[in-house]
Amino acid sequence: MADNRLIVALDVHTLDDVKKLVEELGDAVSYYKIGMELYYSAGPGVIDYLKEKNKNIFLDLKLHDIPNTVSEGLCSLMKHGVSIFNVHASGGYTMMKTAADKIRQEAEKLNIEPPKLIAVTVLTSMNEQDWKDMGNTDLISDRVVRLAKLAKKAGMDGVVASPQEATMIRQACGDDFLIVTPGVRPAGSDINDQSRIATPAAALQNGATHLVIGRPIRAAENPRQAALKILEEMENAVK
Numbered sequence: 001m002a003d004n005r006l007i008v009a010l011d012v013h014t015l016d017d018v019k020k021l022v023e024e025l026g027d028a029v030s031y032y033k034i035g036m037e038l039y040y041s042a043g044p045g046v047i048d049y050l051k052e053k054n055k056n057i058f059l060d061l062k063l064h065d066i067p068n069t070v071s072e073g074l075c076s077l078m079k080h081g082v083s084i085f086n087v088h089a090s091g092g093y094t095m096m097k098t099a100a101d102k103i104r105q106e107a108e109k110l111n112i113e114p115p116k117l118i119a120v121t122v123l124t125s126m127n128e129q130d131w132k133d134m135g136n137t138d139l140i141s142d143r144v145v146r147l148a149k150l151a152k153k154a155g156m157d158g159v160v161a162s163p164q165e166a167t168m169i170r171q172a173c174g175d176d177f178l179i180v181t182p183g184v185r186p187a188g189s190d191i192n193d194q195s196r197i198a199t200p201a202a203a204l205q206n207g208a209t210h211l212v213i214g215r216p217i218r219a220a221e222n223p224r225q226a227a228l229k230i231l232e233e234m235e236n237a238v239k
């Protein structure tokens with residue numbers, strides 16, 4: 001029933017809230033994302049809990065700092081044993097390359113499989129007006145593709161982008177590249193603070209490998225039913 005392409009965002013504050021949602025979703029969901037809101041308040045105990053439950057984990061702390069700080073920070077996080085973690089691509093080529101090289105060396109030393117390291121391109125909440133206000137003169141989609149190519153060159157395993165850009169990224173970066181897309185909204189659901197959105201089926205058709213979905217499941221009257229409906233849409237998406 002579960003599908004590893006669906007990653008549910010655990011944007012809650014306590015381990016008790018996590019347990020409640022994970023129990024409720026049960027065998028429907030096999031992959032969870034821990035973001036800053038949860039990690040900053042509950043710490044690595046949440047990772048241990050999800051591992052006990054045999055769930056896959058995307059640790060989304062979006063590191064953005066100088067190359068040494070980011071790569072050392074990732075080495076600390078890697079010890080918790082997660083499947084995916086991430087940095088901001090806008091930290092630049094040298095930061096991404098240093099991070100990718102360092103975690104591979106460290107994983108070899110520890111004799112473990114390194115987690116997949118992916119780069120956030122342009123946040124899915126950003127629209128063209130926000131983008132221009134920051135002084136940018138290119139289109140968001142052009143920047144996303146440019147950053148995705150840079151991330152690939154730096155040795156990253158994939159990117160986070162909106163489902164609207166997935167087709168262009170797939171074309172530019174080839175098949176062996178993760179495209180993780182938040183900003184996924186089933187037809188008729190609230191957009192919230194997202195801007196560049198698409199439905200679960202469209203995201204997969206565009207080439208996304210994973211869909212990150214939070215509020216459309218968490219805030220639903222019946223989260224398990226909402227997840228199952230999304231899984232059905234994913235299953236039936238035209239390849």
Ligand SMILES: O=C(O)c1cc(=O)[nH]c(=O)n1[C@@H]1O[C@H](COP(=O)(O)O)[C@@H](O)[C@H]1O
Nearest residue numbers: 009035060122123124160182212213214215
């Ligand atoms: O890296 C992310 O996961 C991320 C990147 C991005 O560009 N946009 C984005 O929404 N996210 C995360 O994806 C999740 C989306 O949640 P919902 O909008 O509730 O579905 C949140 O936990 C965000 O932190």
